[in-house]
Amino acid sequence: MDSRLVAWARVVKRRRLGMEATGTRKKSGPPPLWFFTDAHRTPDPLSIISRLPVGLCGVLFRHDSHPDRAGLAKAAARICRARRLTLIVAGDARLAKAVAGGLHLRGGAPARRFLRTHALCSASVHNERELSKARRAGVDLVFISPVFPTATHPGVPGLGGAGWRLLARQAGRMSPCALGGISGWRAQALGRRCVGVGAIEAFL
Structure with a gap:
């Protein structure tokens, strides 16, 4: 696990708690670190989840293609629940409700009829159009990606720090998070506007 990324996350969480204590924010918000399960690169996600901070x-x-996805x-x-970790399920509102988790919308796709039944909603966005869709859907946090080249999107150039910050400034009330090629020092380089990151490799 990337120790510098964990240290960055602790700083972000302390900063949020400080803002909450002074009344700047009403709540500390979603966690700063997000482990994205991947059927190919993390075939046994439970072993990783059990070791998360x-x-x-x-x-x-x-894990869309898993033969027993629900199980x-x-x-x-x-x-x-045992480790006080937040869970969000991608693209399946019924499964999200069944496990009392949040809902993740791919490509910022709106799903208004589902949003009211989930305590936390996120979306992945890659451009201004998808960001606008996520904003209209009223999601809580957006994973802007790919910030840097990543195996998830082979051959796709990353947004880079400047491109990520450009979209993050348009997030409005949504919490802007970074996804794609994330490491501890890269998260730090994105500045204070970045309040969360998603990763796969960094947790291995």
């Missing part, structure tokens, strides 16, 4: 992380459950999601939910 307590109270500092969230899990974005994908795996329920097992992940049990670990998350």
